[in-house]
Amino acid sequence: MIRARVAAAGLLLAAGAGCEPSRHPPVDPVEAGASPNARILPAPLASETPDLLDASAAEASAKLVSDDYGRPIMSEASQHSPLPLPPATPLPEDTLSPRELPGVTLEAAFRWRDVPQPPKAPQVAAAGLEAAQAVTGLTWKIDLAEAGRMRVQFTSRALPLPSGSELRARHDVHGEVLLWPGLTQYRVLPPGALRTLLGERRIDVTPLSTGSARPVGEGKRREIDVRKVEMHASLGTLYLELGKMPEAGEGGPLLCRALLEILGVDPKSPECVAGEVPLHASYAWQGGGGVGFEVTSVARRSDLVSTDLLMPPPSAAYAASGLPSAQGGVFLSRDELAAIRTEPLPLPASVDPGAPGEGFVAVNQTDALLYLLVDGIPAVAVPPMSERYVSGPQRGLYVVQWRTFLGESIEPPQTIEMPARLVRSAAEEDAADGG
Known part of the structure; x- marks a missing residue:
């Protein structure tokens, strides 16, 4: 029953x-x-x-x-x-x-x-x-x-x-x-x-x-x-x-x-x-x-x-597929990024031919969604095997760090000169995993 x-x-x-x-x-x-x-x-x-x-x-x-x-x-x-x-x-x-x-x-x-x-x-x-x-x-x-x-x-x-x-x-x-x-x-x-x-x-x-x-x-x-x-x-x-x-x-x-x-x-x-x-x-x-x-x-x-x-x-x-648009994954405007420095440093031009005229290019060669932090601030999220150009940071020294959102991967910070081309390679990921 x-x-x-x-x-x-x-x-x-x-x-x-x-x-x-x-x-x-x-x-x-x-x-x-x-x-x-x-x-x-x-x-x-x-x-x-x-x-x-x-x-x-x-x-x-x-x-x-x-x-x-x-x-x-x-x-x-x-x-x-x-x-x-x-x-x-x-x-x-x-x-x-x-x-x-x-x-x-x-x-x-x-x-x-x-x-x-x-x-x-x-x-x-x-x-x-x-x-x-x-x-x-x-x-x-x-x-x-x-x-x-x-x-x-x-x-x-x-x-x-x-x-x-x-x-x-x-x-x-x-x-x-x-x-x-x-x-x-x-x-x-x-x-x-x-x-x-x-x-x-x-x-x-x-x-x-x-x-x-x-x-x-x-x-x-x-x-x-x-x-x-x-x-x-x-x-x-x-x-x-x-x-x-x-x-x-x-x-x-x-x-x-x-x-x-x-x-x-x-x-x-x-x-x-x-x-x-x-x-x-x-x-x-x-x-x-x-x-x-x-x-x-x-x-x-x-x-x-x-x-x-x-x-x-x-x-x-x-919706059977797709996700809300992330609009390129850049989180701060040009003016907001420029405002984290009072003035540019008089540094010589970058010797990296891949570096842009200003700001930075973030290149993610791994199979994970990666964030790039600039001075501890999330500036951009770069999808797997992709790159993003971010304008705004004035010429100078910055501390950058790659990481995943949930923190499974947290890279050591690096002090770099901008403009710059910043690459997170798959070889670095393999080395971090002991491969």
Whole structure:
């Protein structure tokens, strides 16, 4: 009888289908007007671990709907365990009645380690450096609704996705939705894709493991009681401080899941519980390097707008492939870069025939997305096997450093003369890896 009721519920709810992008998009693009309720049986993700593929076809095709308070209404089969978003179909319409919801709003930032300082020279302009740092801080604004919704806004020029991009999540599914600036398009991120999105600016599924957690004490952060946890996985170790915030409700675990995904840990982890919010995180990768994540402000809310948490919003058309444009990956204008020096140095002309007349050319000959820092400021992100020309820096001495966004690769800083041609070669990458 139970099996019959589950089957009946699946048939009643099968009008809606979830989605994930396939790794190989179809030749014909998805039309913006295509029905979001088309029934397409999901294909398994080849790189996921087997325990993530236990949902039946009826479960995976169940429509995700919510009540007037923003609480997702789930089928019998999904009440005890969120379902992974199934691949290669648009999401069904998400409907929430306009109302204000309780929750919390966080300001947060990724923190790079081993960031070099500018050279000690009278031409270094402190005001110009501070202005450049203000617009390139790696910041997120995060809304966590008690009812189980998350909205992450990219609020920095220097993140792998442009300012105005968003991530949204809900507690009855695993995975996120990526929104273009202006909410014009969306793409589904299956579980495990967040790491490659942030680290490599592409969507691919990182194999997920259960990981192992070890409590490491308690304390306070931002005047909030926290429990401290170390999570170990094949990719490295994550140190977490989880703050007790009942106002976050079922929204808190969504941020916790996202941080675990970056480590390659299954979002089913029991460490992500309602009423707790990650306030601090530090990653140490197995091969060296790392990156931090820190909440810099917390505001308890009673007025989160429910329609700002729709997944996806009605204005967004489904995108089967592609990502929001990064506009060349140069984060500072010519004038902003010129302002980090008070005047040029009277240096002789560069003997490098590849050096430009001013500024620099950043050449990435590796297969990774690399950032180039100038005096500790992210100036440009260069895709694999590509180069970017950056104008603005005045003639003089600068400290530069190559690194990946998530800090798996952090090169030693170098003091160089600009104009310059700066090359990160594949041979250097092989040497760093012991090849």
